[in-house]
Amino acid sequence: MSGLAExGLAExGLAExGLAExGLAExxxxxxxxxxxxxxxxxRALDRPALSPPHPxxxxxxxxxxxxxxxxxxxRGAREGFPELLRTLSSIPLSAVVPPVVDASSPAASPSFExxxxxxxxxxxxxxxxxxxxxxxxxxxxxxxxxxxxxxxxSDTHGGMLAFETYYAYTRSELLGLADDSPLGIYDSExxxxxxxxxxxxEYSVPPIFSPDIFHLAPAPHPPYRxxxxxxxxxxxxxxxxxxxxNAWVALVAGKKRWLLFPxxxxxxxxxxxxxxxxxxxxxxxQDNYDRVTSEDWPEEFRPHHVLQSPGEIVxxxxxxxxxxxxxxxxxxxTHNYACEDGPFERMYDDVVExxxxxxxxxxxxxxxxxxxxxxxxxxxxxxxxxxxxxxxEATYSSALGHKTNV
Ligand SMILES: O=C(O)CCC(=O)C(=O)O
Ligand SMILES: [Fe+2]
Numbered sequence: 001m002s003g004l005a006e007x008g009l010a011e012x013g014l015a016e017x018g019l020a021e022x023g024l025a026e027x028x029x030x031x032x033x034x035x036x037x038x039x040x041x042x043x044r045a046l047d048r049p050a051l052s053p054p055h056p057x058x059x060x061x062x063x064x065x066x067x068x069x070x071x072x073x074x075x076r077g078a079r080e081g082f083p084e085l086l087r088t089l090s091s092i093p094l095s096a097v098v099p100p101v102v103d104a105s106s107p108a109a110s111p112s113f114e115x116x117x118x119x120x121x122x123x124x125x126x127x128x129x130x131x132x133x134x135x136x137x138x139x140x141x142x143x144x145x146x147x148x149x150x151x152x153x154x155s156d157t158h159g160g161m162l163a164f165e166t167y168y169a170y171t172r173s174e175l176l177g178l179a180d181d182s183p184l185g186i187y188d189s190e191x192x193x194x195x196x197x198x199x200x201x202x203e204y205s206v207p208p209i210f211s212p213d214i215f216h217l218a219p220a221p222h223p224p225y226r227x228x229x230x231x232x233x234x235x236x237x238x239x240x241x242x243x244x245x246x247n248a249w250v251a252l253v254a255g256k257k258r259w260l261l262f263p264x265x266x267x268x269x270x271x272x273x274x275x276x277x278x279x280x281x282x283x284x285x286x287q288d289n290y291d292r293v294t295s296e297d298w299p300e301e302f303r304p305h306h307v308l309q310s311p312g313e314i315v316x317x318x319x320x321x322x323x324x325x326x327x328x329x330x331x332x333x334x335t336h337n338y339a340c341e342d343g344p345f346e347r348m349y350d351d352v353v354e355x356x357x358x359x360x361x362x363x364x365x366x367x368x369x370x371x372x373x374x375x376x377x378x379x380x381x382x383x384x385x386x387x388x389x390x391x392x393x394e395a396t397y398s399s400a401l402g403h404k405t406n407v
Contacts, residue, residue: 032166040170044073046158047155096305099307099316102122113318132204132312152164154188182282192226223359224337239273244351246339250315252315256310258308258325261322264321
C-alpha cells in the first residue's frame with residue numbers, strides 16, 4: 001500500500017509526453033514507500049523469467065530506489081532503443097499481409113473469419129460501450145480515481161498483485177516503470193467477479209458477431225475467459241498461442257497496440273519458441289526479430305499478419321495462431337477467449353481434459369444434454385483413437401511460462 005515516504009526518499013513524479021488526459025485534473029502522484037518497492041521488486045522478478053536471475057535487494061545501499069533497482073530491468077536497453085522501434089512499428093510495411101477490416105455495424109457483416117480461422121479487425125462494435133463512449137471511459141487516470149486500494153493481478157501464471165495506486169506510481173516513475181525494458185502490465189482475469197471491480201463487466205458487452213462460447217453451455221465456474229489489460233508503452237504480451245484452442249477478441253479502449261500474428265503451420269523454432277523456454281517480453285522480441293520476420297528471405301507461407309490497433313478496434317485472434325502484442329502507448333483493453341464450435345472441437349476437448357479436468361466432466365454432461373450432436377462427435381473421436389492406439393501427444397505452446405497459461 002502506498003503512503004507517506006520517508007523524508008528525502010520520494011522520487012518526484014515526472015510527467016512524460018503523451019500522458020496528459022484532457023478533462024481530468026492531474027492527480028497527485030501516489031508516493032511509494034519501501035514496502036511498495038519490495039513488492040514491485042518481487043513482481044518484476046516473477047514477471048521476467050527470461051531475464052538473468054535477480055540479485056537480492058542489497059541492504060547496504062541506502063538509496064531505496066537503487067537498492068531494488070537491479071540492472072536486469074534495463075539490461076537489454078529497450079528503453080533507449082524504443083524511439084527507433086516506435087518509428088519502425090508505427091507504420092505497416094507496404095508489402096505486409098494485413099487482416100481484412102470488418103464493419104461490425106453493417107447488416108452484411110458476417111463472422112466468416114471464424115470459419116476461415118484467419119485474423120480480422122472489427123470496427124464499429126464498441127461505440128455503445130460505456131467504457132469507451134460515454135463519460136468516465138477507462139484510462140489509467142480514471143482507474144486511479146475509482147480503484148485506490150484495489151488489488152489487480154499481473155498474470156495468471158504467477159498470480160502476483162499490486163494495489164492500483166502503487167502500480168500507477170510505478171508507471172510514472174523515471175526510476176521504475178519508465179526505465180524498464182518491458183514494464184509490468186495488469187493482466188487480470190478476475191476483474192468483474194467481485195466488488196469493487198464488478199461494475200467493469202457491465203461497461204462493455206460481447207459483440208454479437210462472435211459465435212456463442214460452447215464452454216458456457218456448462219454452468220460456472222468456467223476456465224478463465226476474460227481479462228482486463230492495462231500497460232504503458234513497451235509493455236505487452238510475448239509470443240504465445242491462446243489456451244484450449246480458443247479464439248479470442250481484443251478490444252482496445254485507449255492507446256495503441258502493434259500486433260504480429262503467425263499462421264499455425266509456422267515452425268515454433270523459427271520464431272525462437274522452444275517448449276520449456278520462458279516467454280520473451282514482446283519489446284525485446286520485436287527488437288531482436290522484427291527485421292528477420294519481415295525480410296524478403298522469410299518464407300512466404302509463414303509471413304506474419306500485421307495490425308496497428310487503434311481505440312475502437314477489435315482484433316480477432318484465431319485459434320492456433322502464434323501472436324504477440326506490444327503497447328506503443330499507454331493502453332487499456334479488454335479481451336475474451338471463447339470456445340467456438342467451428343474450431344478443432346475434438347482437439348479442444350482433449351486439451352480441456354488434460355488442463356481443466358474438473359471442468360471437462362461438467363462440460364461433457366452439458367454437451368450430452370444440450371448438444372448431443374457434439375457429444376456424438378466426441379464418442380466417434382474416442383472410438384477412432386482407441387482403434388489407432390494412443391497417439392503421440394502434440395506439444396502445446398499456449399503461453400508456456402507466459403500469460404494465459406492454465407495453472
Ligand atoms: O494485448 C495484449 O497484450 C495481449 C492480447 C493477447 O494476445 C492475449 O491476451 O492473449
Ligand atoms: Fe493471446
